[in-house]
Amino acid sequence: MALDPSMFQGHPVNRSATERRAATLGTRRSVKKLYQAAWLVNAIRLIDLTTLAGDDTAARVRRLCAKARRPLADRIAEGLGIADMGLTVGAVCVYPTMVPHAVEALEGSGIPVASVATGFPAGLMPLDLRLREIEWAVAQGAAEIDIVITREHVLRQDWQALHDEIRQMRAACGDAHMKAILATGDLQTLRNVYAASMVAMQAGADFIKTSTGKEGVNATLPVGLTMIRALRDYGAATGHRIGFKPAGGMKQAKEALAWQILMKEELGRDWLEPDLFRFGASSMLGDIERQLEHHVTGRYAASHRHAAS
Template sequence: MKLDVAMFEGHHVNRAAADRRCATLTTRRSVKKEYQAAWLVNAVRCVDLTTLAGDDTAGRVKRLCAKARQPIAPHIEAGLGLKPGALTVGAVCVYPTMVPHAVKALEGSNIPVASVATGFPAGLMPLHLRLEEIRWAVAQGAAEIDIVINRELALTGNWQGLHDEITAMRAACGDAHMKAILATGELETLNTVYAASMVAMQAGADFIKTSTGKESVNATLPVSLVMIRALRDYGALTGHPIGFKPAGGMKQAKEALAWQILMKEELGRDWLNPDLFRFGASSMLGDIERQLEHHVTGRYAASSRHALA
């Protein structure tokens, strides 16, 4: 849709209220025993298993994809009553040059390959090169593209410029889903986060995503709450559901529970499915597997007992 500043200008975020809401989110209720196990299994379904390191190799991506196909050990699957191979992650996320390796390793699995693009993580390449990187990744087989916005445009309030860039990126993605990374740790205020979320959705983003994982501050519950409220407002005004992806810094299973509780309370059950909700994480999967093994066996395993992503 065209840029409509009336959808976000004049909307001010009460930071104290947002902090208070998130501080009590997991203290007012909890899930235990088989219910907690069920929530953790659902979290596995929503993980974008990720490697975005400078020393990535074809071998590392192949191992990541093996973990994506078999995210928890077979004896834990059996203990939970899951069919062998029924549980997989939501997607595998890699750099563009690693896309062909991931596509080959995941052949026949129905697990999509996501690629970061547009000069990730800074996003400061010339626009025509950012668009070409998107097209190249899609041509290599990426079904999802995680783009990064130009933070300068958001910080200076150049909403038309930001809208135009994201619209061009959406067109370059073609049939691939586009996740817009806002890099919220660099946007300074929650008001800017809300506005940037709205602009990204107006420009055609299928998902909005908190962070690249490379900022000093990544996904936090208050920032996520503001983005989710933007999702809810946008959906109420347009009737079009948009997905959400927190990413960066999430390492423990209890964080997977917290974000799922936030999604269910703010948006409802539909946003607990991988078509509308993803976690950008890798190390968190290891802790989820340990917690599920404890549920099945009554014992915590050493981290070394679980295959690394």
């Protein structure tokens, strides 16, 4: 849709109230035993299993894809009674040059390959090169593209420039889904986070995503709540449902529970499915697997007992 500043300009965001609301998630709501195990199994379905390191290799990507296909050890899946469930992660996320390796390793699995693009993580490349990077990644087989926005547009509140940039990126993605990374740790205020979320959705983002994982502050629940409220407001105004992806710094199973509780309370059960909600994570899967083994056996296994992701 065309840029409509009336949907976000002047929209108040009460930081203290937002922080209080987020702080209650771990105290007012808790799930235990079999219910906790079920929520953690669902979290696995929502993970974009990610490697975005400077020393990534084809071999590392193949190992990651093997973990994506079988995220739980057989003994744990059998103990939970889900050995025949066909459980996999939501996607595998890599750099563009790693896309061909991931596509080959995931062939026949139904797991999509997501690629970061547009000069990730800073995004400070000429726009034409960023668009060509998107097109290249899609041509290599990426089904999802995680783009990064130009933070300067937000800090200057140049909403038209931000909208035009994202709209061109959306066009370059073609049939691939586009996740717009807002790099919220760089945006200074929650009002900016709300406005950037709205502009990204108006410009055609299929998902809005908190962070690259490379900022000083990544996914936090108050920022997530602000973005989720923008999702809700946008849906109420347009009738379109947009997905959400927190990413960066999430390592523990309890974080997967808190984010899912937030999504269910704010947006409903539909947002606990991979088409509308993803986690950008890698090490969190290891802790989820460890917690599920404790549920099955009553004991915590040493970390070396679980396959590295």
